[in-house]
Amino acid sequence: MFDAFLAVMVRDLVLAMRRKTDVFSTLFFFVIVVSLFPLGIGPEMNTLRLIAPGVVWVAALLASMLALERLFAADYDDGTLEQMLLAPQPLFILVLGKVAAHWLATGLPLVLMAPLLGLQYDLSADALRILLYSLLLGTPALSLIGAIGAALTIGLRGGGVLVSLLVLPLCIPILIFGAGAVEANVSGLGEQGHIFMLGALLVLSLLLAPLATAAALRVSAE
């Protein structure tokens, strides 16, 4: 079972490495969106410091939506998805493998890039650290929840926009606690509560989202 998880994860990572543009376009989308805000709002440092957690988190949310569309659609197109559905392995394990690879290829780069972008907004070292932690806990949950939407919209017209429409509302709690953690740290309230909640949400989505995704895949692949 674990071997199947590894097999799928490694396969998707290898594929991501051979198609680097997908990975990089997500990352640069994130960078560009975050860099646009000061241009729209003005370079006033106090304001920027105030909105930084929200901006970085919303940008991360949007960027992670961007890569979702192809998560299952590519496998559906070339028929590897039906082979996975027919593999004598629990489907949610294979889903977990795919989501893990998806996060490593598109989520983790965002997390690592975020502190650098936080510097543009003059966040303190401590706040940057919390930003990193909150994204580290939050972005895997975004990938897990997003996978449900990706599985539901396989092969549909305008699938990309539809995924965002379905998934973004479901991601709101993660946004609230993620950005909230950094804000709480900046305002000196202490970020612990938020971080715990993020962890709880991650555990919950780890338990439930792969099952929902597996069910959705069976429906969509008919």
Add this chain to the structure above:
Amino acid sequence: MLEVVKLECVRGDRRLISGLSFSLRQGELMHLHGHNGSGKTTLMRTICGLIQQSGGEILWNGESSRKLGEEFTRELTYIGHKNGIKDDLNGIENLQLSCRLAGMPIVRKTAWEVLERMGLRGHEDLPVRVLSQGQKRRVTLARLLLSKAPLWILDEPFTALDMAAVEFLQSIISLHVEQGGMVILTTHQEVRLTRGQVRQLRLGWKEEGDV
């Protein structure tokens, strides 16, 4: 033994298959016939479990294939219209991966040998993207050489293959049936078997069943 009991399949608003019953024993091959859109692919995908039937049952050794779940899919090798291989991986990687997913990992050397037997010598480590349609099909079908599953469901396995490859594939299928395997396939080619029984099933007529 595979038994299909009063199967009913609906696609879209159309009832493609209704009241279809047949059984397939060890050492038997079933050749599905029918005009385009008569439900051959639907029937095969339903038997695999990719499509949920709207009525009737599919039994594997007397038990519902749905309830058996992975116990059933372990006994099954399905090759559909889509090749089920990744364009960005080479033949070896593709083959190794599908064997690993089937729960029977193979070493690189085995994969190499099998692809060579499929007539892909010299193309084993090229990304599948650069291969021709027929060569891609061969990579897909290489799975059959390694499959230990008793039930093969093959949807148009011969498309895009050249004469030699068709010949070779027929011999593999014959061997499988001879050794007590079961095959359900669709093709426009005539299927010749050295031993074992070939049965024909015609879909799309009012009264369906064995011909």
Add this chain to the structure above:
Amino acid sequence: MSSRLINWFKFSSPPAFYDLAGRMVPWFTVIAVVLIGVGLYMSFFVAPTDYKQGEGYRIIFVHVPAAWMSMFIYVIMALWSGIGLVFNTRLSAMMAQALAPTGAMFTFLALWTGAFWGKPMWGAWWVWDARLTSELILLFLYIGFIALQGAIDDKRRADRAGAILALVGVVNIPIIYYSVKWWNTLHQGASVSISKGSSMGEVMLITMLIMALGFWAYSIAVALMRVRSIILERDRDTTWVSQLPEMQVR
């Protein structure tokens, strides 16, 4: 399905339910008109003027029941979806599909009345209050459900995909609600809390309940009407539909 359960599932067949729903619709329509009429009369003429909020508070008689309905309907939709997935009954999915627009309508009504209430009370059309924000997210969930069903051509896939989405949504609703509440208290934003603004008198409570019951009856009537047309549309090629009296007039 075993024969023991056959009575239970009798009305789960579309022809039987089509007939039953047809007979139920007029009753619920009458109940809805009467209750909403009485409720509106009471809310405008019977309920006393609020000493703190003046006449403007009367909008809560629409706002609060609408907000209740918006949440109830989502839960019921998820319930039907769950039944549809487990028992593989077509009718349950049709019910879920029929309920969605009504739920979205009540959500929108709750938001709209909330804004109308907020303008005189807070001087702003929109305040980021926990209740209104959750209601807004609920509207997004409804829209997602409707959009997903609309995007899928294959009816069976649309039913089952919608069902999965509704179930995922219903698991998420409490999480969303509490996270928004947490967010709201942390930012010490405006708290509208229409319903508990002042101690509620007995008349006000009764009026609100009558309105809520009226909305229930309306939702049932509209959902049944909608489910009837969904049944007709999906079964249009079957013989039972072509034999219906309403199909004979050409």
